[in-house]
Amino acid sequence: MTISKLREKLKRREISARELVEEYIQRISEVDPSINAFLKVTSEKALLEADQIDKSVASGNPLPPLAGVPIAIKDNLCTKGVRTTCSSRMLENFVPPYESTVTERLWSAGAVLLGKTNLDEFAMGSSTETSAFGATSNPWNPSKVPGGSSGGSAAAVASGECLAALGSDTGGSIRQPASFCGVVGLKPTYGRVSRWGLVAFASSLDQVGPFANCVADSAELLNVIAGHDPRDSTSLNVPVPDYCAELLKPLKGLRVGLISQCFDQKGLATNVKNSVLKAASQLEVLGAELIDISCPRFNDGIATYYVIAPSEASSNLARYDGVKYGFRSEGAENLAEMMAASRAGGFGSEVKRRILIGTYALSAGYVDAYYKKAQQVRTLIRRDFDNAFTQVDILLTPTAPTTAFQAGAHSNDPLAMYLSDLLTIPANLAGLPAISLPCGFDEGGMPIGLQLISNVLEEKRLLQVAYQYEQAADVMKDRPKGEFIL
Amino acid sequence: MTKITPQDVKKVASLARLDLQDGEIDAYTDQLEKILRYVAHLQEIDTENIPATTRAVEVTNVTRDDIAQLSPLKDKLLELSPHSEGRFFRVPKILSD
Numbered sequence: 001m002t003i004s005k006l007r008e009k010l011k012r013r014e015i016s017a018r019e020l021v022e023e024y025i026q027r028i029s030e031v032d033p034s035i036n037a038f039l040k041v042t043s044e045k046a047l048l049e050a051d052q053i054d055k056s057v058a059s060g061n062p063l064p065p066l067a068g069v070p071i072a073i074k075d076n077l078c079t080k081g082v083r084t085t086c087s088s089r090m091l092e093n094f095v096p097p098y099e100s101t102v103t104e105r106l107w108s109a110g111a112v113l114l115g116k117t118n119l120d121e122f123a124m125g126s127s128t129e130t131s132a133f134g135a136t137s138n139p140w141n142p143s144k145v146p147g148g149s150s151g152g153s154a155a156a157v158a159s160g161e162c163l164a165a166l167g168s169d170t171g172g173s174i175r176q177p178a179s180f181c182g183v184v185g186l187k188p189t190y191g192r193v194s195r196w197g198l199v200a201f202a203s204s205l206d207q208v209g210p211f212a213n214c215v216a217d218s219a220e221l222l223n224v225i226a227g228h229d230p231r232d233s234t235s236l237n238v239p240v241p242d243y244c245a246e247l248l249k250p251l252k253g254l255r256v257g258l259i260s261q262c263f264d265q266k267g268l269a270t271n272v273k274n275s276v277l278k279a280a281s282q283l284e285v286l287g288a289e290l291i292d293i294s295c296p297r298f299n300d301g302i303a304t305y306y307v308i309a310p311s312e313a314s315s316n317l318a319r320y321d322g323v324k325y326g327f328r329s330e331g332a333e334n335l336a337e338m339m340a341a342s343r344a345g346g347f348g349s350e351v352k353r354r355i356l357i358g359t360y361a362l363s364a365g366y367v368d369a370y371y372k373k374a375q376q377v378r379t380l381i382r383r384d385f386d387n388a389f390t391q392v393d394i395l396l397t398p399t400a401p402t403t404a405f406q407a408g409a410h411s412n413d414p415l416a417m418y419l420s421d422l423l424t425i426p427a428n429l430a431g432l433p434a435i436s437l438p439c440g441f442d443e444g445g446m447p448i449g450l451q452l453i454s455n456v457l458e459e460k461r462l463l464q465v466a467y468q469y470e471q472a473a474d475v476m477k478d479r480p481k482g483e484f485i486l
Numbered sequence: 487m488t489k490i491t492p493q494d495v496k497k498v499a500s501l502a503r504l505d506l507q508d509g510e511i512d513a514y515t516d517q518l519e520k521i522l523r524y525v526a527h528l529q530e531i532d533t534e535n536i537p538a539t540t541r542a543v544e545v546t547n548v549t550r551d552d553i554a555q556l557s558p559l560k561d562k563l564l565e566l567s568p569h570s571e572g573r574f575f576r577v578p579k580i581l582s583d
Contacts, residue, residue, distance in 0.1 A: 094566065095566070097559045097562035097563065097566070098559065189543065190541075190542040190543045191543045191545065204540060204541050204542060205542070230548075233545065233547070233548035234541070234543075234545050236543065236545075297531070300527075300528065300531065302524075303524060303525040303527060303528050304528065306521060306524070306525055307525050307528070314502060318502075318503075321503070322568060323567070323568075323575050323577055324563070324566065324567055324575055325563075325566040325567060325568075326568075327568075328568035328569070332578055333578065333579075334578050334579050334580065334581070335577050335578055335579065335580045336503070337505075337578070338577065338578050339503045340500075340503045340504060340505035341505045343502075343503055343504050343505070344504050344505040344506060344507075347504075349510075352504055352506070352510070352514070353514060353517060353518075355502050355504065356495065356498050356499060356502060356504070356514055356518060357518060357521060357522070359498045359501050359502040360494070360498045360518065360522070363498065363501060369529065370525070370528075372538055373528050373529065373531075373533060374525075374528060375538035375539050375540060376533035376536040376537070376538050376539075377528055377531055377533060378538075378539040379533075379536050379537055379538065379539045380531070380533070380536060382539060382542070414517055414520075414521065415517075415520050415521055415524055418521075428542070429539075429542065430542055431541075431542025431543040432542075456543060
């Protein structure tokens with residue numbers, strides 16, 4: 001089912017919004033005990049909202065664009081009156097008194113909240129294993145990770161527990177789980193979508209975006225969530241085009257750049273490489289021209305990111321002090337002890353690790369060597385992209401160097417886990433929009449993701465190319481059997 | 487590249503207001519050493535005269551008039567506190583004896 005098909009069905013009264021919500025709640029109750037994508041299912045609220053939509057249909061009112069679409073929301077986006085935990089003990093009982101801008105826009109467009117999804121604690125991780133409330137499993141094979149940090153949202157869409165979802169992407173947290181779970185994940189241009197009500201991780205990198213089963217649905221969701229928000233001073237005050245308008249436009253004359261540094265990776269799995277190169281030839285068949293592009297500083301993205309993101313995180317997470325909200329450790333003698341004990345008790349090990357790295361990189365004597373240096377290399381990475389976009393219209397890479405790995409594979413080696421974000425991080429550093437969509441499967445039946453990156457605010461082109469590829473390749477038609485895949 | 491010692495981790499933890507256990511300090515010393523060694527290769531990149539990027543997309547300051555307003559959320563925000571009393575957040579004593 002796609003969003004446009006659902007709209008038709010509702011209009012023709014072939015299905016009611018209530019029936020639809022009931023179907024999804026049923027599916028969640030069947031599969032989520034095995035997958036653990038949801039931290040909370042908001043069944044009652046969802047049914048009440050569905051009834052409102054059915055009333056509206058009955059009275060013949062025009063339906064808003066996402067009427068009745070059952071959506072899951074990553075649990076680092078504030079939902080008024082619905083617990084928002086960031087998968088952390090620190091916020092275990094936090095019930096936001098306000099609604100984030102992106103979710104507000106979804107509900108105004110008629111979408112229905114099905115529940116809140118699991119993530120790596122405070123979105124720090126690449127496997128959804130650092131959640132304080134248990135790991136999420138990959139619906140294709142539950143012994144594998146779903147990717148992260150938005151693993152709950154990706155797994156929920158892949159397993160048919162919801163029609164679409166929202167995630168956030170700081171270094172690949174939408175695209176990498178989309179790749180691991182065989183769904184479409186879009187990270188918009190930095191500032192295209194409001195971050196107001198998104199719990200901050202690394203403010204110069206964070207961006208909210210949609211997960212969907214298909215590219216057209218992603219475009220429909222972006223149409224609703226994109227746009228200026230006076231409450232987020234980094235949100236861009238530029239017009240929002242209709243992202244669905246040019247999906248059907250042919251690719252003739254399109255110049256596609258293959259970043260050579262991505263394909264020369266030591267850690268790039270052969271099956272991933274072959275599958276992505278096959279997708280590139282498919283674009284050639286559709287009329288695109290393939291051009292080899294060099295981005296010499298591309299591979300320095302990881303080192304740059306693992307200075308900048310923890311530095312910003314250590315500053316952002318200073319707010320959790322046990323005073324105004326969140327976990328407080330009891331019995332401390334004085335204020336400083338209470339804060340240190342609350343932070344030690346409320347944060348898990350990955351969050352503490354990143355706070356320590358960031359605090360070190362920002363501390364006296366090291367700030368120039370680490371933080372300033374990383375910001376300068378960030379400029380070089382941006383310039384590589386600027387240069388690439390004088391020669392091509394869009395860039396193509398694998399989304400992740402491998403398919404989904406086994407649960408627990410990197411649990412004792414944080415650096416190995418960080419390296420799985422190698423190919424997604426540069427787009428965050430440069431603020432560029434990027435999308436991951438399925439392009440094949442490995443021998444074990446696990447999905448492989450293709451990443452497309454376009455220039456700033458060119459989501460329209462990104463979606464057009466992704467759509468044309470998706471329709472021509474139709475990789476889901478001959479999909480292998482996945483344990484919790486419909 | 488300086489070597490990371492348990493004393494460095496203790497110092498950073500105290501700056502970050504994290505009350506770490508001894509076992510944690512040893513593990514983090516090891517991991518920080520590895521991660522900082524990995525990021526150290528940035529030092530080899532020539533960045534002479536290269537400006538720093540602080541934001542990926544250029545933005546300018548957004549200002550508003552500085553007018554005091556009553557927050558409609560005041561009571562709800564106080565309710566979220568682990569300890570509040572009247573209009574105040576309650577904390578342990580600030581100065582030690």
